[in-house]
Structure formats: C-alpha cells, structure tokens
Amino acid sequence: MTAPERERLARAALNFVGEPGSVPLATEVAAKGGERAYDDLLAGRSLLSEDLALRAQRVDPVAELLRAAEQGIRFAVPGDDEWPAMLDDLAFADELQQRGGIPVGLWVRGPRRLDEMVQHAVAVVGSRAATSYGCQLAADIGAKVAAAGVTVVSGAAFGIDFHAHRGALTVDGPTVAVLAGGVDRAYPEKHAPLLEHIAHTGLLVSEAPLGAASMRVRFLARNRLIAALARGTVVVEAAVRSGALNTANWTAGLGRTLMGVPGPVNSAASEGVHQLIRSRGALLVTRPEEVLEAVGPMGSFMLREPRAAAHPRDLLPIADQQVLDAVPIAQPALTESVARIAGVHPRRTREALDRLLSAGLVECVSAGWRALRDTEAPG
Amino acid sequence: MTAPERERLARAALNFVGEPGSVPLATEVAAKGGERAYDDLLAGRSLLSEDLALRAQRVDPVAELLRAAEQGIRFAVPGDDEWPAMLDDLAFADELQQRGGIPVGLWVRGPRRLDEMVQHAVAVVGSRAATSYGCQLAADIGAKVAAAGVTVVSGAAFGIDFHAHRGALTVDGPTVAVLAGGVDRAYPEKHAPLLEHIAHTGLLVSEAPLGAASMRVRFLARNRLIAALARGTVVVEAAVRSGALNTANWTAGLGRTLMGVPGPVNSAASEGVHQLIRSRGALLVTRPEEVLEAVGPMGSFMLREPRAAAHPRDLLPIADQQVLDAVPIAQPALTESVARIAGVHPRRTREALDRLLSAGLVECVSAGWRALRDTEAPG
Numbered sequence: 063m064t065a066p067e068r069e070r071l072a073r074a075a076l077n078f079v080g081e082p083g084s085v086p087l088a089t090e091v092a093a094k095g096g097e098r099a100y101d102d103l104l105a106g107r108s109l110l111s112e113d114l115a116l117r118a119q120r121v122d123p124v125a126e127l128l129r130a131a132e133q134g135i136r137f138a139v140p141g142d143d144e145w146p147a148m149l150d151d152l153a154f155a156d157e158l159q160q161r162g163g164i165p166v167g168l169w170v171r172g173p174r175r176l177d178e179m180v181q182h183a184v185a186v187v188g189s190r191a192a193t194s195y196g197c198q199l200a201a202d203i204g205a206k207v208a209a210a211g212v213t214v215v216s217g218a219a220f221g222i223d224f225h226a227h228r229g230a231l232t233v234d235g236p237t238v239a240v241l242a243g244g245v246d247r248a249y250p251e252k253h254a255p256l257l258e259h260i261a262h263t264g265l266l267v268s269e270a271p272l273g274a275a276s277m278r279v280r281f282l283a284r285n286r287l288i289a290a291l292a293r294g295t296v297v298v299e300a301a302v303r304s305g306a307l308n309t310a311n312w313t314a315g316l317g318r319t320l321m322g323v324p325g326p327v328n329s330a331a332s333e334g335v336h337q338l339i340r341s342r343g344a345l346l347v348t349r350p351e352e353v354l355e356a357v358g359p360m361g362s363f364m365l366r367e368p369r370a371a372a373h374p375r376d377l378l379p380i381a382d383q384q385v386l387d388a389v390p391i392a393q394p395a396l397t398e399s400v401a402r403i404a405g406v407h408p409r410r411t412r413e414a415l416d417r418l419l420s421a422g423l424v425e426c427v428s429a430g431w432r433a434l435r436d437t438e439a440p441g
Numbered sequence: 442m443t444a445p446e447r448e449r450l451a452r453a454a455l456n457f458v459g460e461p462g463s464v465p466l467a468t469e470v471a472a473k474g475g476e477r478a479y480d481d482l483l484a485g486r487s488l489l490s491e492d493l494a495l496r497a498q499r500v501d502p503v504a505e506l507l508r509a510a511e512q513g514i515r516f517a518v519p520g521d522d523e524w525p526a527m528l529d530d531l532a533f534a535d536e537l538q539q540r541g542g543i544p545v546g547l548w549v550r551g552p553r554r555l556d557e558m559v560q561h562a563v564a565v566v567g568s569r570a571a572t573s574y575g576c577q578l579a580a581d582i583g584a585k586v587a588a589a590g591v592t593v594v595s596g597a598a599f600g601i602d603f604h605a606h607r608g609a610l611t612v613d614g615p616t617v618a619v620l621a622g623g624v625d626r627a628y629p630e631k632h633a634p635l636l637e638h639i640a641h642t643g644l645l646v647s648e649a650p651l652g653a654a655s656m657r658v659r660f661l662a663r664n665r666l667i668a669a670l671a672r673g674t675v676v677v678e679a680a681v682r683s684g685a686l687n688t689a690n691w692t693a694g695l696g697r698t699l700m701g702v703p704g705p706v707n708s709a710a711s712e713g714v715h716q717l718i719r720s721r722g723a724l725l726v727t728r729p730e731e732v733l734e735a736v737g738p739m740g741s742f743m744l745r746e747p748r749a750a751a752h753p754r755d756l757l758p759i760a761d762q763q764v765l766d767a768v769p770i771a772q773p774a775l776t777e778s779v780a781r782i783a784g785v786h787p788r789r790t791r792e793a794l795d796r797l798l799s800a801g802l803v804e805c806v807s808a809g810w811r812a813l814r815d816t817e818a819p820g
Contacts, residue, residue, distance in 0.1 A: 324703030391653035
C-alpha cells in the first residue's frame, strides 16, 4: 500500500518549507492531514507563518520528488506500508527539546523497507570524542545485536556511532543511519564510504530535504528520530555535555528502554552514562546479550547471568561442605573442634575430612586440619 | 549505663558455646533474654542441643571476661550504652544466609564507643582479588568519607577492605574492622600492623570469642554485622563469586542503602557489582560525595551533579544561540538562509553573526557563514 500521491506531494512541499522537527508544522499536519495543511498554507488560511506560505508557493514538490527518485531516494509518508507506526509515539513525546512531533515525511535511501528494518531495532549512540574502550564496545554491541537480526540504528557521527554501524556491517547485519542533513550528502565527509555502504545494504534516513546541511537544530530534531525508530537506546559513552544525552532524553520521553554501558569512574567519557544510570533509571548493560534481552521480542533472548566457573566446593555433598566451612583457614584445628563447629557427628566429620583431603581442599598438619587457600573465604 | 553483670556473664557464656550467627541461639535469647536462656541451658530446660548444654557447664564466663579485660577487650551486650540499636534490625532480616539473628554480644577492642562510631557509618567492601583501580577507589572513598566524619566499616581482608581502612587512617578518620575470628588474633596475619593501628584509633569488633579462628561459616556470620553496623554498603569491586556479594545481600535484606562502583565491563572484578546495579537495585556511585549523599544524615551532604565547564554557547543571549544553531557545520550558508532557519529577522541575524564572529564561534568564508568545530553538534 502507498499513500495517495497528492498527500505525498503536499507533505514533500511542507517538508521543504518547514524545518525538521518544527512543532507548529507537525501540529498543523496532525490536525488537518498533509494535503489540507498544504492547501490552507497556499491559500493563506493557515496559522503557520507567512514566511512559510511564501516559500510554499515557490516549491515544486513534483520536481523535488523526481530529482530524488533519480538518485534512488524516496519520500516516505504516513499511509505507506513502509511508514513505521512507532513514529506516531512522537505525537505524545514531551516537547522540552525545542523540536518535536511526528515528521511530515522521511527521505529514505537504500534497498530495504524502513518499517521492516526497524521492527526489531536498537539505537546505539554515544560521544564523538569516544575512547578506544567505548569504540570497541560499540562495535561489539553493533555486531552481536545485528547478528541476532536486530537492526542497529545510529547517527553516523564520529566515535561511537561510527563503530556501532561498523559492527553491524562486519557481520553483514542490518543498520540504519539517521542523518541531520540530506541523505544525498555525506556528513561527516570522512564517513562517505560508510554512508555509501549503508545506502547499499541498509538505509539512510533523514527528515531534512535533499541538499540540506547539518546544523545544531537539525541534530536535535534528528536525535528524536533515532530514539523513536528503536525499541531502546544504548548509550555507550557520553561525557556530561554529549549530544547522546539528548537522544537519551528522547528515549525516556518516548517510554522506550534506555540503557547505558558503564566504564571506569575516572573516564570523563563515561560520566554522562553513569548519570543516566544513577539518576534517570537507565538500565546498566555490560554485554550485547543484555541489550538483546532488554529490547528483543518478549522471551526471544533469554539471558543467563554470568556465573563463575563451578568451584570445587560446589560439587561436594552438603555435609562435606558444612565440614569444609568449619575448617579454619589460618591456624589448624583438631577433628573434634571441626565437628563441633560444623554440627556434624565426629565419625562423619572424619570421613568428610578424608574426602576433602583427597580433593585437595584441606591439608592435615601436625596440629590438625586447615583449609587450603583456594577455598576462598566469603567476604 | 551498662547492662546488669549477670546478663553480661550469661551472654558471654552463651557466646562461647554457640557459633557466631547461630539462629537457634539468637532465637532463644531473643525470647528469654540472656540470663534465662543460660540458666535454662544449664538446667537442661532448653531447646538448644545437649551438646551446647554440656559445653555451657564447662565455660567460666567470669574468667573469660577477666582474660579479655587484661588484653583491653570488652564484651558489649544489649543494655550497654555502647550497644548499637541498629543491630536490632537483624531480628527481622531475611535468614537465607545460613546465619542470622542479633548477636548475643560483641567483643570490642579499641578506645572508642561502638554506638558513637557507627552512628554515621558506611561499609566499604569488595573483593580480595581487587585490581589497582578498585584499591585506589576504595582508598579514595575511605579517605573522603572518613574526612567527612563518617566511619568506614569493613572487614580488614586483603584487597578492597584493606584499602578502605587505609584510606580512613590516612586522614586520621574513624574506622571499624569487623572480624570473623577473635579480636585478639590478626587475620589475615599480614594485616597485623593495620589491625593494631585500628585497635588504637578506632575499633576491632567480632562476634567470635577470643582465640576463635577464621573459617567460612564465621565469615558469613561476620558479613551480616558489617551490613548491620552501617547505614549503607558500597561494593567497590566484586567478581561474581565474591564474598562481598554476601554482605550486599545482607545490606539489601536489612533495607539499608546498597551502592556499587562501576568499572570497565571487561573487568571480571567489576562483574558482580554490575549485577548488583542491574538486578538488585544497587545505586551506582562514582565518587565519595555520592556515597556521602546516600548515607549521610538527611540533607547534610548536598551533592552537585558534575557538569561540563560552561561552553561559550551557553554564555550567549538566547537569540544569538538560535542563530548559532542555524549556522551549518560543514558547507557555508548565506545570512538569509541562516535567518530563515533560525526564525530570526535578517537584520538581527546579521548583528548576531557579527557577535558570533567576534566570539570565534563562526567563520565567514566566501560562500557564507560556517559554525566552527568546537560548537560541537549535539549527537
């Protein structure tokens, strides 16, 4: 199914005249639909600024869509099969971010269907000024999550974003880059090869029209889309002023799962993440499996908590464990004393001590029995 | 105020015949008081084991208390001013730990009053097999917390415990070591100088009678006292099998504040702590100030979240920020385009751009205005 062509053209025109994340425009379109919002704007019956009306008259949406199509770029709008229903949540998200609302449409470049790609998706974001620790983790999470069939959504920026996409690509996994500028432009320029690669295997998505440059307001608008296109967001590294925290705010505002990867407390690059875990209820995650468990379809990724390798003590019968626990660690004790403290009959204690001796868990010195070091005292 | 001498003698005797943390003994004493529990045991009217009754007949509590007093050691019991009321919470703590209950008494060695020392106290615990990262943090937390007048409670073990005590001692701050064996014995032996130091400036405390050796069951019993003698417990490092997790369980069971210091996710020594934060609701803490905020007397330690140094952008008037946000980061744009995207009148935009130019936040090239790198795009 595709949206009616007049609706698409109207929304394309509105997309050209309004800024990404413009709340008045989103509100108008939500109330009237694209076609009527556009007609009203052209006819001067709109509450939107006159400036917008003037520009609307100059835009030729048919030409714009054709120009895009020539570059393999489409403009997806509500009503298209491809339109992700999860974007609707943006209508209710807290608008404290200067930008907000459901986008009037999205410019999409790549061979895959957007709705399918983001059906199971997680955003992996973080600082541009990332450490090698963070970059390695981002790549590892990107790879393992994508290998499990979950799409990695990120912003193609330097640092964490880059490595998250790269991780997904190393396993030929699904990844979507949501850009602040046009999907026909490589920003940052150095990531042109990455973006080309993603355009051929995954998707590039942007709310900004073709040719649009990247600027701070558009990053703020873009971050809400990253949050909205994923079931949850993992912040891998973020200093206290990182833009990734803006994406985190959107994630929380949308009621999606917010996750953070901890790091050394003396690393400035982890400080923002630690704050998210401490004060914003972000879930601490340490491994890709924990990310999958948190955002995967219910029950599809069952996680086993990491446990230490079985300790020799755990393999003993309970009675032998009781005896072992009662053997002193430093100064040796006689069998009778061990029996008393263990609360086990002396004859059975003697038998247990023999087994513990064979197992190498205790030693017998002149003054009695002593536990060997590797039985490790608890605490 | 001190407890009646007969009650103290009865409890000292019971302490000698029962193991630390014996639940049947604690239950009996809670129901009858020390004196009657002891009399009943001697008269064979007790539900406690016959074995205990036999041993009770052999103990001479007067001699034991005298022997202790000669070494400067006292036996504190409920009714003494020194007895910390917070130990009463152990009557209600979940007894899943093999050991539990309010101790019948505590052997105390050192110049300070126990109740005063633990009035504002935090436990700082962790792995024996700690990393230098963990040891440094433990010392830092120990020092800063103690310098603020909050007592550092720990177990004098190798690794984190040692460095937590050491941190407190470096600032001549208050610290209490809770031992699994007798307070007259140095365990571990290598920590004899540390324990001597604490015995002269702080307190050594144990539920185990003089001369008692350290063994696994006694560590389990001891851990509940560490948790009970502090308002909260910070776990600095703990592998998934660390005994510090046992102390963490007691802390949670007692409804005290459980805290954990994160570390690199690839450090096995932080794995147990990450689990506590992930699954047990432990509060993530990264600095001593955060520990103080969590356990200090209400409102006494107000914490300011770390913030990045003020960014030049933050110092601008709002209108100038709006203009700056609309200046492209890569390709330059003309004033009119910046004005349109900023939603600011062209004349005012021109004035703002001039100010931004002087402030070094934008540059003017042949094709127009461009934001300079350090304005850092958000995300």
